[in-house]
Amino acid sequence: MKTKFLCLCLLGCMVASTTVLAKEKFYFSVYSVEADKDLLRMKKDGFTAIGPYFGDPFKSCPKVLKHSKTANLSYACGIGIYPRSRFHSLSLPELEKIVTEQILKFRDIDEISSWNINPEELRFWIPKEIKYLAMVQKVVKKLDPKNRPLWMYEPNNRDCGSLLRTTKYQDLIVRSVYPDFELPKHMEQTRAWCNWAMSEAIEAQKKSPKKLPVYAALAMAKDTAHPELVKDYARHDSYSVLLNGAQGIIIWSGFRRLNFSKFDDFFNAYARVASELNGELNLGQVFLHGKKITNFKTKVLAGPAQQKVEWPKGSHTKDINSKVYPSVNLKIYSYKGKTYLFAVNSAMQPVTIEVSKVANGSWNKLWSDQKAESKNGKLVIALKGLEVVGLTK
Numbered sequence: 001m002k003t004k005f006l007c008l009c010l011l012g013c014m015v016a017s018t019t020v021l022a023k024e025k026f027y028f029s030v031y032s033v034e035a036d037k038d039l040l041r042m043k044k045d046g047f048t049a050i051g052p053y054f055g056d057p058f059k060s061c062p063k064v065l066k067h068s069k070t071a072n073l074s075y076a077c078g079i080g081i082y083p084r085s086r087f088h089s090l091s092l093p094e095l096e097k098i099v100t101e102q103i104l105k106f107r108d109i110d111e112i113s114s115w116n117i118n119p120e121e122l123r124f125w126i127p128k129e130i131k132y133l134a135m136v137q138k139v140v141k142k143l144d145p146k147n148r149p150l151w152m153y154e155p156n157n158r159d160c161g162s163l164l165r166t167t168k169y170q171d172l173i174v175r176s177v178y179p180d181f182e183l184p185k186h187m188e189q190t191r192a193w194c195n196w197a198m199s200e201a202i203e204a205q206k207k208s209p210k211k212l213p214v215y216a217a218l219a220m221a222k223d224t225a226h227p228e229l230v231k232d233y234a235r236h237d238s239y240s241v242l243l244n245g246a247q248g249i250i251i252w253s254g255f256r257r258l259n260f261s262k263f264d265d266f267f268n269a270y271a272r273v274a275s276e277l278n279g280e281l282n283l284g285q286v287f288l289h290g291k292k293i294t295n296f297k298t299k300v301l302a303g304p305a306q307q308k309v310e311w312p313k314g315s316h317t318k319d320i321n322s323k324v325y326p327s328v329n330l331k332i333y334s335y336k337g338k339t340y341l342f343a344v345n346s347a348m349q350p351v352t353i354e355v356s357k358v359a360n361g362s363w364n365k366l367w368s369d370q371k372a373e374s375k376n377g378k379l380v381i382a383l384k385g386l387e388v389v390g391l392t393k
Contacts, residue, residue, distance in 0.1 A: 026248070026277040026284025027215065029076060030270075033254030038267065039071040046274030050254075051075035052116035056082050057102050065111060074113035076151075076250075077106055080136060084119040092128065096135050103143040115140055117152040117170075124165035137169040153217060153252075156181055156197065163204035167212055174250060175201040176217040177241055180224055180233075191236050191346045191386065192307035195325040198244035205245075215248035216241035220266040221257070230262045232386040234269035239344045239388045242287050243331045249273075281366060283390075286340050290333030296357045298330055301380065303351030327351050328383060332358075340366075341391040345383040352382045359393060366390035 029049035033039055042050065050073050053064050057078050068075045079102045081087040081095065090098075106112060117136055122129040133152070140150050149171035154163060156176040167173045179193035201214045218237050224230060238249060251270055256263055277284035310322040327347040333340045339359065345351050356378045363372040363379065372379060372391055383389055 024285070026288060028249050028251075028274045028277060028284075030220075030251040031253040031255070033067065033071070035256060036070060038254060038256075039067055041271070042071050043073055045271040046276070046278035047071075047073065047271070048278065049074050049076065049113055052078045054078070054082060054118075057106070057118075061106060061109075065109065068111040074111050076114045076116045077109070077112040078116045078118050079103065079106070079140075080118035080132075082118045087119050087132075088128075092131060092135065095132055096139065099136055099139050100143065103139055107144050107146070112148065114149045114151060114172075115144070117150065120153040121155045122152060122166060124162065130165070133166060133169045151215075159200045160203040160207065163201060164207060167204060167208065171210075171212065172215055172248075173201050173204055173208075173212045174215045174217055176219075176252070177237065178217075178219045179237065180219060180222075190307060190309055191233070191240065192309050192323075192325045192327075194237055194240040195244060195329065195346070196309050196323050198241050198246065202245045213247040214245055215250055216246040217250045217252055218270070220251050220263070220270065221253055221260070223260060223262050227262050227265075229386070230265045231269040234266050235273060235388055236344060236346065236386045238270065238273040239342065240329060240346065243329050243342055243344055247288060276366075283340075283366075286333050286335045290335035290340065293332040293334055293339070296332060296355055298326075298328070299354045299356070300327070301352040301354050302382075303327065303349050304347045305351075307346050328353050330355065339393045341379075341389075341393075343381055343383060343389045345385065345387050348385040350382065350384050352380065355379045355381065361393065363391040363393045366392055 025048045027049065028047050029051060030042070030047060031051065032053050033042070033050050039050070050067060050071050051064060053060055055078070060078065064075055064077070080099060081090065117133065122133050124130050137150060151170050151172040151174045152166065154166065154173065154175045156178045158175065163173055163175065175197060177194050177197040179191050198216065205212055205214050218241070220234070224233065241249065304327050306324050307327050308322055308324050325346070328343055328345050328351050330341070330343045330353070341363065343353070358374050358377060358379050360374050360377060363374060365372065367390060372381065381389055
């Protein structure tokens, strides 16, 4: 990926242009953070931005700017029309006038690092909505002297073809990856959904003329049927999208909802990932700039070898009946003289794999003082259900 595209992954460092040199942070933001206790910890935890926030931009901007200053982080600024019901009551000329006024009013705010389009989830098969999306792009590119990236939240079911139709008017592909939201209740634990969701976004990236960076939107919005697993869910989903090619992560949402008892467990789990990406380990740079090593082989020694993602009949993903993915996603990177190996188990059950054609000797575990030993070019890794393993040499 060329530098001018990699730089988009670092919006939280107050990017002034889509063509500036890459900064030294991996973009990691959280929607709608309101509580000071959450805002004040975010930069130290490794988050690089806040937002976006919902609401009428003219009314919400002063509050969001205050939050940005409290957190000492830049923010994704919402523009356009909120709520959606108001959008349908306005003509395209009226909509253009409103968006123009917003950009002129907000464009000199340095804390803004990107523009987020409202209403979100615009539908390419509705002529007014796709014309509106094109108009917003035209206005932003004309009036924003800093040429900050423009993007829209893309829903959880969109495939490559759908993404290509809407992201042609954007600077990023921001696709939601919510295993618990799309699947039937009995399939909540099928975390392999992350593989399908990201594969569609990456395919859209490859086919996009601009090779747009892909960001994953991950969930933090409700208690799950298995509250004891929320930390595992957050960690698994984060590293799964990273290994599948995500160049930024946005969490929906940092708003403390009523009856959301596991908010802090979710937040702390994502904060741990943010600190690993942008803290002392600086793993974000490995994922952004590391060279992938592909001349290795894996073999499952114990546990399920595959995970199936299925859709119920009548689902809006009706063109896909099922997909099968390896239980363990493994990637190896070379970065600044070191080799990094990451393995993510999407199965609920333990899985043991053998990785062959790797360097012999000791491998340091990234998150403990323990070591793993490879002999005769082979390394055996035992993973618990949903576990993430990181090694370096």
